[in-house]
Amino acid sequence: MTERIQPVPAVAGELARAEPRAAVPQLEGWGRIPAPGRETLTEDLARATQGAVLSRGLGRSYGDSSLPAAVDDKVVGTRFANRILSFDETTGVLRAEAGFSLVELNRLFISRGFFSPVTPGTQYVTLGGMVASDVHGKNHHVEGCFGRHVKSLRMRLADDTIVDCSPTELPDLFWGTVGGMGLLGHILEVELTMHRIASPWIWMESQRVPNIDAFLVALGKSAPAWPMTMGWIDCLNRGRSMGRGILMAGRWAEPGEAPSAPPKVAKKKTIPVDFPNFALNNFTASLFNTAYYWKHVRKEWKGVVGPDPFFYPLDAILQWNRGYGSRGFTQYQCVLPRAGGPEMVREFMQLLTKLGGASPLCVIKDCGPEGQGVLSFPLEGTSIAIDMAVSPGLQKIIDSLNEFVIAAKGRMYLTKDRFTRAEHFRAMEPRLPRFLELREKWDPKRRLRSAQSVRLFGDSA
């Protein structure tokens, strides 16, 4: 059966990005480092993407992947192209325009017993952005990345033709687009298979873990037992309690465990202005980390929680990126292969705490096997993501972390990146020649580009 459900226009404040700060038109990623340019917002992607060089969703990528390479580059903002085109409740197959947001998907479908097969840690993303970054979630070790659940894509290519692709139809275009950061074409429509959920509640168990070694053991035990796992770790503490944190594991609650009423959606708070740049420093970040660690008063906790606090704790405060001040920030996310063992993760943590620069936000995840997306981020191992404010020493910190990751045969995540050097990217990415071959085939004139593709893929500025 095919049901038509129309999303209501999303609450303006919820889907807003931080306001641009200068009179010169500029765009920002979530890390708030601006680039000159403007986006053409449209309800008609098929028309607006003609001659465009980049598509952009809700700008939740931290770095410069959704920013133009030059001020006059035509950038299409997709978030108003947000119609659901079809939904089949017997198969869970949903087709929607690329600008359809996850927050709308959750609002419409959780109460109907369906959820996205994979969700990142924010719901303020579009389907197009989820495909282009091939996002992963707390269930990567079980479900892989988002692209694995995509059945087909409608795309506008660099030569302005419109094509459909899927794992069986033009598979090279499909798997290059999944995780390809918008560089093979504009995604117009996405068809995916949703997951059925037993109730709109999550059964969660969390535990306080005293250091990184214990954390890796606990994470290793949780992954086979739970469909969703993830941890927060303290990236500032050194010595015996380096890498202490809170490990969370969860699954959708069975109807018998869940309250009969649906979870309430809490009213969102917002940060209305930029914090002063000095507000977040090593001292305040350490205080926050200590308080957050000990807020988990009991060593272990279990119970039922709503999907919002479980999947999207950061979304509780809109525009929380203003907390880093006008200087902006970045997120460094890397994955270290399992073959390197816990020693490698411990050494990474030692380097990170020695270099400094980390903020309270440091997330550790267990990744399952690598997927089919030519440039998809995860590989089997441990992923660590750290937010860092922009500072004079930041480039050196990122360089040192990247040198470690190259030696470890790991990789960093393009959708978070703003500071990696091209030579470091080439050294950590043996799949790059394959991706460049695909660009040669689908966009030989290199019409599609972003500030990131100029920085990392050698596109002309």
Ligand SMILES: Cc1cc2nc3c(=O)[nH]c(=O)nc-3n(C[C@H](O)[C@H](O)[C@H](O)COP(=O)(O)OP(=O)(O)OC[C@H]3O[C@@H](n4cnc5c(N)ncnc54)[C@H](O)[C@@H]3O)c2cc1C
């Ligand atoms: C708080 C927070 C938590 C996050 N947690 C996670 C996480 O757990 N896991 C994870 O994987 N990611 C995570 N992310 C990153 C986020 O999921 C990705 O950056 C996602 O791509 C953002 O979607 P968007 O719609 O905002 O895309 P944008 O940021 O606007 O764009 C991202 C990329 O997608 C391309 N793109 C967007 N739309 C299209 C289109 N229609 N056609 C072609 N290309 C397109 C852009 O060109 C750009 O390269 C998180 C981000 C934040 C802010």
